[in-house]
Each structure stands twice: as structure tokens, then as C-alpha cells.
Amino acid sequence: MSITEFDHTPPAGQPEMRTSARHEIDLKAIVQVTGDDEPWKEITAVTSISRNGAGFTLTQPCVVGRLIQLTMPLAEELRAYDRSEKIYQVVGVVQFCNRAEVEGKQVYHVGVGFIGKTPPDSHMENPAQGYRIIGMHANGLWRVIESATDFTPRRNSRFWMNIPMTVSKLKGKSEKTSQKEECMTQNISTTGVSVLCSLPAVVGERVKVACEEFRFYSVAIVRNRKERKNQLPSLHLEFVDQRFPTEKMFLTDNPLEADYSDLNVVS
Known part of the structure; x- marks a missing residue:
């Protein structure tokens, strides 16, 4: 069956995976997966979609960090390229x-997270190569680099990407702030974040964090501070009263500006 012959009716019992910004969709895609084993593909209902990412359900697992290809009849306003083509192919x-x-x-x-029409040359050489996100292009597609090691499963997935965030020191035991600094994240998960920040915060201290792009605000505890020669220190923060909405980074058209997303992660 070709993709143009799809019956765009989600299967009975298919759960919906959408954020508050989601709209009801009626879309199926061919998902093609390569890697260590034999390549395989599956036709599935897409449950969340935007210009920079998608969510769906498969009957087989995928390896986090690997690249897969989606082929689907996507609406023109959700495309980053090939707007006049009948079928949209994108690598994620x-x-x-x-x-x-x-x-x-x-x-x-x-x-x-969508990265473009074709995979990097390194994927062609090694389909099992892993990648991590380091920012966003001006067209809304994600920028990636090769990962040196395989993804290690965690209770809360960590995303390596640059997002502007404000960190503020608190005055004593009050919730009022005394100093604040505009920072850039190194990596982030639902429960914590690593930021490049010169704020004089010490381990065990409580700070306030704010991310306007995702309307996220929380108190956090400094769990670690790493001084680095000729570079900004890194603060490792654990969120106390909120969970960061990581799903919005990939399943909605977030407003990250190209000026921020073009920054590279400093290891």
C-alpha cells in the first residue's frame, strides 16, 4: 500500500499524546528504522505533530539518539521545505x-525531533551512530552532532540542548531574589538542568529558575557546581516544585530564537 492510499483513521484504542498546544490530527506515516539489526518499517498513526517534531506509537522499540525517517502527506504549514510536494520525507x-x-x-x-530531509554523512557510513541535539536552525529544524557514546537509559531522559534560562539567588529563607543572571543550558530533563552560570551559588543553596520560552518557573536546589578553567562554571540544579515540560521541545512549535539556538554546547 502506498502512502497516498492511507486511511487516515486512528486505530481503536490508540492513546492520544498531545500537549495543551496540540490540535486533533488525522495522519499516518511510514516510519523507517535502521541500525544494528535489519532495517524495518511500520505504518502508524501520528499522535502529535509540529514543524520540528512528532510523536507516534510503534510495535517495536527504537534506540534513543538514533535517526529514523518519516514519510507522510503533511500539511504545508507544518513543513520546513518541499511545501509543493505531495509527500513529505523528514529525518528525525x-x-x-x-x-x-x-x-x-x-x-x-x-x-x-526533526533534523532535515537527509541524514548526515556519518549516518550513511554507520546507521547505528547516535546523535544529540545542540540547537535549532533558523527554519525550525534541530541541529545535531554525533554522540561519542551510546545513550544510557535514565529514569528521566536528559536532552543536550541550549535554551536561555534565568537563574536567581534568593534572599535568605524568603522567596525574594537578590541576584540574577541570564544563562544557557547545557542539558535539561524534567527534574533538573545543567546551566553555564557565574552566579555565586553553592551546593545546597536554593535558587529560582525561569524559562520564558516554555513558561517554566521553579525553585531549584544546587546539587553540584563545577569550576572550569577560562570558562563559565556549570551549575547542576534539581527542580523542587515543578517539572520541566520537555515534551514541548519536540512536539510543539516552540519560540526559540535562532540567535540562541545556534550556540554550541561546551563540554
Whole structure:
């Protein structure tokens, strides 16, 4: 069956995965996966979609950090290129793959960030190569680099990307702030963040963090501080009263500016 013959009706019992910015969609895609084993593909209903990412469910797992290809009849306003073509092909980097059970069957909820029409040359040489996001292009597609090591499963997935964030010191035990600094994240998860920041905060101290782009505000505890020669220190913060909405980074058209997203991560 070709993609133009799709019946765009989601299967019965298919769970919806959408944020508050989601609209109801009626779309299917061919998902092609390569890597260590034999390449495989699957036709599935897309549950969340934007110009820079998508969410869907597969019957087999994907490796986080690997590249996969989606082929679908996507609406013109959600495309970064090929707006006049009938079919849209896009490569995505897997950001999460969570096992679940639907109607007694094991499935995998997958989220990808779109990186472009064709994969990097390194993927052609090694389909099992892993990648991590380091920012965003002006057209809304994500920038990636090769990962030196394979992804290690965590309870909360960590995303290596640059997002502007404000960190503020608190006055004593009050919630009032005394000093604040505009920072850039190194990596972030739902429960914490690593930021490049010169603010004189020490381990165990409480600070306030704010990310206007994702309307996120929380108190956090400094869990570690790393001094680095001729570079900004890095603060490792654990969020106390809120969880960062990482799903919005890939499943919605977030407002990150190209001026920020073109910055590289400093290891």
C-alpha cells in the first residue's frame, strides 16, 4: 500500500499524546528504522505533530539518539521545505521511546525531533551512530552532532540542548531574589538542568529558575557546581516544585530564537 492510499483513521484504542498546544490530527506515516539489526518499517498513526517534531506509537522499540525517517502527506504549514510536494520525507532523531501497554499489547510511545530531509554523512557510513541535539536552525529544524557514546537509559531522559534560562539567588529563607543572571543550558530533563552560570551559588543553596520560552518557573536546589578553567562554571540544579515540560521541545512549535539556538554546547 502506498502512502497516498492511507486511511487516515486512528486505530481503536490508540492513546492520544498531545500537549495543551496540540490540535486533533488525522495522519499516518511510514516510519523507517535502521541500525544494528535489519532495517524495518511500520505504518502508524501520528499522535502529535509540529514543524520540528512528532510523536507516534510503534510495535517495536527504537534506540534513543538514533535517526529514523518519516514519510507522510503533511500539511504545508507544518513543513520546513518541499511545501509543493505531495509527500513529505523528514529525518528525525529519537528523543524518547517509552514502553506501554494498549489493549493488552506491548507498544512503544516514540518522540522525535526533526533534523532535515537527509541524514548526515556519518549516518550513511554507520546507521547505528547516535546523535544529540545542540540547537535549532533558523527554519525550525534541530541541529545535531554525533554522540561519542551510546545513550544510557535514565529514569528521566536528559536532552543536550541550549535554551536561555534565568537563574536567581534568593534572599535568605524568603522567596525574594537578590541576584540574577541570564544563562544557557547545557542539558535539561524534567527534574533538573545543567546551566553555564557565574552566579555565586553553592551546593545546597536554593535558587529560582525561569524559562520564558516554555513558561517554566521553579525553585531549584544546587546539587553540584563545577569550576572550569577560562570558562563559565556549570551549575547542576534539581527542580523542587515543578517539572520541566520537555515534551514541548519536540512536539510543539516552540519560540526559540535562532540567535540562541545556534550556540554550541561546551563540554
